[in-house]
Amino acid sequence: MTGSDPVTTATALRRFAAALCATALFAVGLTSVPAAAQNPITDIEIGPRPFYLVGEMKDGALKDQLAQCKGPFTAKNFSIAHRGAPLQFPEHTREGYIAAARMGAGVIECDVAFTKDRELVCRHAQCDLHTTTDILARPELAAKCSQGFTPADPASGRKASAKCCTSDLTLAEFRSLRPKMDGSNPRAATAEEYMDGTPSWRTDLYVNRATLVSHKDYIALVKSLGLKFTPELKTPEVAMPFEGSYTQEHYAQQMIDEYKAAGVDPRDVYAQSFRLEDVLYWLKAEPAFGAQAVYLDGRDESGEGFDNMKPETWKPSMQELADKGVKILAPPLWMLVTHKDGKIVPSIYAEEAKKAKLGLISWSLERSGPLNTGGGYYYQSVKPVIDRDGDMLSLLDVLARDIGVIGVFSDWPATTTFYANCMKLN
Template sequence: MATLLDALRPVRSLRVAIAMPLLLLSGALATGCRATPARTLMPTTRPLVIAHRGASAHRPEHTLAAYTLAVQMGADFIEPDLVSTKDGVLVARHENEIGGTTDVADKFPSRRTRKVVDGDTIQGWFTEDFTLAELRTLRARERLPFRSHAYDGQYGIPTFDDVLALADSLGRARGRVVGVYPETKHPTYHRAIGLPLEPTLLASLTARGMNRANAPVFIQSFELANLKALRGQTSVRLIYLLDRGALTPERLREIATFANGIGVNTRMLVGADSSAVPTTIVQDAHAAGLLVHVWTLRPEPMFLPKRYRGDALAEVREMIALGVDGIFGDDPFLVAEGTGRIRR
C-alpha cells in the first residue's frame, strides 16, 4: 500500500490516502460477486469502471503496471488494444506503430519504414515487422508530454495472454472479477497482411474458458465487418465503437443484430458547450437492447468541456445521470469515485 500511495502522491495524495484503503477493503462487496463466480462471470456493478489502456493517467499505457494499478484503483475491466507481431502473437499496443510509446527508435533505428494503414500513410516502427522476442527487448514510454515520464523505460510490452493471466491473478487475489475488454486494432489491415487477429484472440479466450456469453469479456471494434464476422464465431459480448454520426432507433436496432452494445464518444451523448442538450442515444440504445459504454474520460483540465469548470468528477456524474452502462477512463480511481463507490 505504501508503494502505491507514494506513486500516486504527486497527482492527488490526499484523496488517494483517504479513499484507497476503503476501495481495497470493499472491492469484493462493491461488485456483488462471490468467490469462484467472481473470477469467471461478468461483473454486476453499474456503471462499469473501464480502465482505458490501464491506469494510463499514471503509468505508461498498455503495461502490466498500468493494468495492475487500474485494478487497485477500482477498475472492473482493463482494456488491452491488440495488434500482431511478425510471428502472429497478439500484443497490447494502442497502434501497430510503436515509435511514440516505446524505445524502439533507440534499439532498432534501421527498422523505421513507411506504411499505409487503413488509408493513412504512416512513418515509424510497426509491430508486424518484429518478432515477439524482439519486442520483448523494448520498454514502454509515456505517450503524452504533459503526463509523468518517471516510469519510462521500466516496463515491457505484454502479450494478450499476459494480460489475461494478470486479470485472473488480480481477480483471485481480490475475490472479485477483473474483466478484460480487448479491442481489435485495424483488423482488416492485419488480415490483408496475413496476420488476422480474430483466430488468435478467440483461441486465447478459449484456452482460459472465457469464450462464452457470460465471461467477463467484451470485444470491441470500430469495424462493422469485423464484428459481424466475430458474431458468427463467438458468443462473447461484442461492442461496436462509434465516434460520430447519427444513431437513429432504426440504426440501433440493426446494430443489435450483431452486437451487444455500443461504445460511443461522450460528445455523441452531449455536446461540449455549456448549453448542450443531451441526445436520446442512451434511451434509444437501451430500447434496442444495447448496452452503452462511453469513452474517454480524462482528468486533465485541457480535456474537459468548460461547463465542468475544471471538475472532472462532474463529467463522470453527468455520464451516470445520462444512464450509461460503462465508462472508460484514463484515471479509474476518478471514475470509481464519481460512481459513489469511493468517498473522500
C-alpha cells in the same frame, strides 16, 4: 489522441533524473510486483485525485453528495481501465495494469495488435511503437520500421515523423523494447528529440521499469487478479491478408482462442472492435463471446457526415445495429451528451440508443488533459459549459444517472471507481 507537448532538453533531463530517483519507489510501490501470478487486490486505494476533482466542482447538490463519500472503496465493473493507467504509467504495461487494479478498475483493457510472427500483443495501435517505445533509439530495430525517422523541416512546414509497427517485429524483438509515455515532438530535428514529447499533464516518473506485455501475458495477469477483460481488436494498418495468408478472420479468431485456451469464462470478456464486421463475426463464430461484444463507434471520424444529433446520418441506425445482434455500443464521451440551459444533458444519440435497448459504454475520461480550455476532442459537444476539472464528475454523473451507461473508460480509474462506489453502482 497522442497529446504531443514537446518539452525542452532541460525539462527532459529533470524528468530523467526523476525517473532514476523513482527506482527506489518501485522497490515498495505499485509496480514492485514479480512476474509470477498475482493475487486479487482487495485493498482499493483511490488516492487524492477524486477528492481534488470534487473540490474543483461547481457548488451544488452533486458536489455535496460526493464530498460525503469516504469509503471504504471496492473494485467496480463500471470502472474500466483505459490502456491501464496512462495518466501516469506507460500504457499497456504490466505496471499500468496493476496500478489500475489497485485503483479499483473491475475491467482492464488490452488493445490487441499482431507481430510479424503473428503473435498478439497489447498496443493501442498497430503502428505506434515510435511514440510509445524506445525503438528509435535502437538502431537494429529502428531499421525494421515501416518508415524511418524523418526530421522536421521548418522551411517547408514538414513535421517530424516515423512509423514503427508491431508487424515490423517478432514477438521476441517486441519484448526487448522499453515502453515510454505516448507522445512525440513534431518539431524534432533528431530521433532523440522526437521521442521526448510527454504531455505536461502526464509524467515520466514511472517509465524506468515499465514492462511491455503480450496478449497472453495480459490474460494471465488479469485472470490472476480476478478481474474482467476488454480486449480491443485493433484495425490493421497493413494490408490484409497479412503476408498473403493471415486474414482478418484469422486475427479475430486468434484473439478469442487465447481466452478459450486460458479457460476464461466468456462472460468475463468484453471483446471490442471499431469494425462492425468483427463484432458480427464473433456473434456468428463465437456466440458465447459475441453476446457481449462491444461495437466501438468511431463513425464521427469516417468523413461520411456523421452528426450525433441527426439520426439520418447514422448508418446503420440504432435499431439496425440491434437487429444485427449488437448488444453494447461504445461511443466517445462527447457523442452521448450536449448542453442546454447551461447544463450537460443527454444527446439524441444517447436517447435513441436507449430506445433500441443497446447497452452503452463510453471512452475516455481523463484522456485529454485539464478542462479549463474546453477539454479537447472528448468534450467537444459540451465545451461551452465546462471550465474546470471538476466538470469531469458532472459529466460522469449525467452518463451514469441520466443515460445509464454500464461502464466508463478512464485513464485514471480511481476517478470512476470513486464515483461508482459513491453512487452504489456495480
